[in-house]
Amino acid sequence: MTNPVYRVDGERLWRDLEKLATFGAEEAGGGVTRPAWSRGYLDAERWLVAQFEDAGLSVRIDAARNVWGRWEEGKLPAIVAGSHIDSVPSGGAFDGCLGVLGALEAVRALRRGGHRPDRQIWIVAWTEEEGSAFGNALFGSRAFVGELDLEAALERTNAAGETLAQAMGRIRHDSAAPPGLPRLPDGLGDLAAYLELHVEQGPLLERDGVPVGVVTDIVGLRGARLRFTGQANHAGTTPMDARRDAGVGAARGMVEARRLAVDHGVRATAGVVELSPGGTNVIPGRAEFSLDARDREAAALEAYVSALRAACSRIAEEEGLDVAYEQVYDIAPVPMDAELQRLLTDVCAEIDTRCRPMVSGAGHDAMVVAPHVPAGMVFVPSRDGISHAPQEFTSPQDCAKGAEILMHALARLSAGKPKTGGHP
Ligand SMILES: [Zn+2]
Structure with a gap:
């Protein structure tokens, strides 16, 4: 059963979303241009690290520059929730950001509510999901699972003609990133499940008046x-x-x-x-x-x-x-974990929230992670179905609802022995 003591602070989540949108904000048009590795991105990353620390999480930036906030109470393997905070050119404030900040608010709510996890809960912000900096889409998650052609990725150039290898060298000078060339982390053995909250980026939930989608497959x-x-x-x-x-x-x-x-x-x-x-x-x-x-x-x-x-x-x-x-x-198409789909659907039923199964037509970090770790995704509505544009918008209520579902799912998965079978 969901624990009614756990309460998401929707206003705080909304303030966090607004704050994150100031990094890389365009002077006119209201869009966000925050490609990974850019100045705006690094400022956003620094702010995110401070929020993780503020929430009592221990922070780690891995060699692929994925940012982890770890609640290290409890056993391994850990439950992970996250998404990305890079944007496309003139993008919006919700794509990816909601998944990271929603997970952060979910964890804060669990800590406020006195949840004692039996398993560790980690939050992750994957690097360069969009591929709008060096064309290395899904860079961080692919590096994490060991499916990145690192040499090719490092040689790619951005609009300024700088290679990723050069950018990483430059960034290392003024940040706390680990020294040396990135090596693919070997952390998969430490993950029990991966959850990603994301805006739908399509019109179906709004059209059907359903507030939540549980993703069955990524195309x-x-x-x-x-x-x-x-x-x-x-x-x-x-x-x-x-x-x-x-x-x-x-x-x-x-x-x-x-x-x-x-x-x-x-x-x-x-x-x-x-x-x-x-x-x-x-x-x-x-x-x-x-x-x-x-x-x-x-x-x-x-x-x-x-x-x-x-x-x-x-x-x-x-x-x-x-x-x-x-x-x-x-x-190849990637199915989401059947057990996690059931769990997310159960959580929605218990908090009286209608949900529908849906297929994701867009790619996400979850599709990279899913072949290695049981993965589940939750969608919340995108106004007018618009995404990758300044008009991208999801209401404060829908954002909070997504975080609430994430919170209850994390509470269940981290308590006792989660069963996450049914994986392909
Ligand atoms: Zn995204």
Whole structure:
């Protein structure tokens, strides 16, 4: 049963969210630009460390610069809750931040309420989840589980042309980060479960009037480029029936990408289109579009991609073109731990809060952690479904509700022997 003595301080959580949003705040437009490793990020990190210390947690910054606040009463393996505090360019104040500060308020509430954990509870702020600094998305969590190509990551550059290795060296001079090149920490044996509270970043909870989502799966992703090749030629002298127009091939391919996505029940987007050579009076000789396809079922993605490739081959034949499919990434769908889904659903029922199961269409640190540690995710509504923009907003009540669920889940998992089976 949930313990009614444990109370989240929603106003304090809201003040923390407002304070965190001042680091990297833009002068106009109300957005937050706080890429990992930036000045604003390091200031935010320093503030967060002070909040952890204030809450009586012992702080550790690991070699990948993940920030840990650990309540070290109780046994290992620990229960971990967290998310990230970096942002996209002109992002909002809730993506990631709510997961870290919500976990902090949950832990503060448990301490205020006199909870005596049988297990340790740790809070984590993973480094560079967004990949908006060096393009190393999910850097901290991937480093933590040992799935980062560290050499490649260190060589990547930011907008200023600085490599991550150089940035880490520079930062080390004026901070308390551990010396030496980062080494992948070997801490997995110390984790019993991972929980992440996050804003939905989509419209479903608000549309359905349900305040909480319990995530069942994080979608798999296929990224690819479809490149059509024809013959660049004069726009005025080439008859319409004698053209090998790669641009038309790509346009038809994009329409098929959408039609087939609807047929297969997956989500697919062509977000980048390039026509070459790119003159108003030149028939495009080359054209390509990017494909981002997502679904919770790997088989559905596979079937969709096969159908799209077949359709594009047919189009190429009809238009007198060649077509090539180049895969850029293939990330498997990740189910959340079944036992943790049940526990989160039970907590919602006990505090009279409606919740619904839902699939996350966005990637999160939880998907990196989940193959190694039983993981669960809670979503709260995003106003108008907007995220990665200054208008990103989740109400104080919804933020507090998320922290409350996290608090009760942490209380249960840290008391006695949690069973976190049902993991793939
Ligand atoms: Zn996020």
